[in-house]
Amino acid sequence: MVLKEIRETVEVPTVMLENGLGIVQKQINLKSGMRHNIVQMDIFQDAVPVSENGLPIIIEWFVTPFPVIYSEMDIAPTYTNRGQMAGSDSVLMKAICKPDARDPTAFFTIDQFPNQFLGAQPTFSFYTPSLYLTGFVHGAGSDVISNIAFSFYVASDDKKATIVSYGLGRIRERSVAQGINLMQQGRTIKPSSNVGQTFPMWKYGGIRPARMLRGNALADFFLPYDSNNSEKAITTAQIRQYLAPSRRMQAFDTAFGGFDSVKGQIPDWLRFGLNRGLVSGPLRPQQPPRKLADNGNTLMF
Numbered sequence: 001m002v003l004k005e006i007r008e009t010v011e012v013p014t015v016m017l018e019n020g021l022g023i024v025q026k027q028i029n030l031k032s033g034m035r036h037n038i039v040q041m042d043i044f045q046d047a048v049p050v051s052e053n054g055l056p057i058i059i060e061w062f063v064t065p066f067p068v069i070y071s072e073m074d075i076a077p078t079y080t081n082r083g084q085m086a087g088s089d090s091v092l093m094k095a096i097c098k099p100d101a102r103d104p105t106a107f108f109t110i111d112q113f114p115n116q117f118l119g120a121q122p123t124f125s126f127y128t129p130s131l132y133l134t135g136f137v138h139g140a141g142s143d144v145i146s147n148i149a150f151s152f153y154v155a156s157d158d159k160k161a162t163i164v165s166y167g168l169g170r171i172r173e174r175s176v177a178q179g180i181n182l183m184q185q186g187r188t189i190k191p192s193s194n195v196g197q198t199f200p201m202w203k204y205g206g207i208r209p210a211r212m213l214r215g216n217a218l219a220d221f222f223l224p225y226d227s228n229n230s231e232k233a234i235t236t237a238q239i240r241q242y243l244a245p246s247r248r249m250q251a252f253d254t255a256f257g258g259f260d261s262v263k264g265q266i267p268d269w270l271r272f273g274l275n276r277g278l279v280s281g282p283l284r285p286q287q288p289p290r291k292l293a294d295n296g297n298t299l300m301f
Contacts, residue, residue, distance in 0.1 A: 007153055038156050039156060044153075046151055047147050059097040071182065088176070093112065
């Protein structure tokens, strides 16, 4: 494995914020037609930024194949327009630089994804022949931030990619890099409505009881046979007589399935892996014959 190491710096004397946001960006050109596999990334703060108003600032740093688009979502109660999530497919590395509330002149605390432990081994790969170092500077109003200086280290294992994989990779990366103005990818559950969200026996304790089929008669099995007939299958209607009790709702502390006065206990696992026709309807006795046109295409009737 031959590593390609990139060392870049971003130094900006002043950044004028608009509505509490300033953007710093630098582009790095890479060799095209390659599959870039990230082996290691790191960020280093070279200087302490200074706010003209003396207010704390937060900086989001991104390493991405495409430029980062800011969103309408907040990074803090008084800081708006944050960037993409660290878990986004288009983000190779994200770092959030937070000031020390007790000493504004101290160096930032940097939270990085992936962290140094995960980043010590190959992580993400991409095909786009460029890297963007983007910093979102969050502050107050039209504040002026000066003395921004950061260094970046990127080590990648570059290998020649086929035309198909390179083209598809670039199309996908361009697609996922499109800006997201507002996102909601989770759901909220009221504690009073948390029904069916956990395993039932979690609150009850112990192991959930289970039902077993009777084994004292061959008629209790789906494929009974006698000395004259080998594996004489029962009908679909008879199978459904077993399936109906196996699909019944039960209390949280009782066994799944149901009870039949004639067949006895019917466990729920009888319906695992069933043929679709046993549940949705009768099976078609025979597939329709396939007709082919002169050119080999299948004709549809």
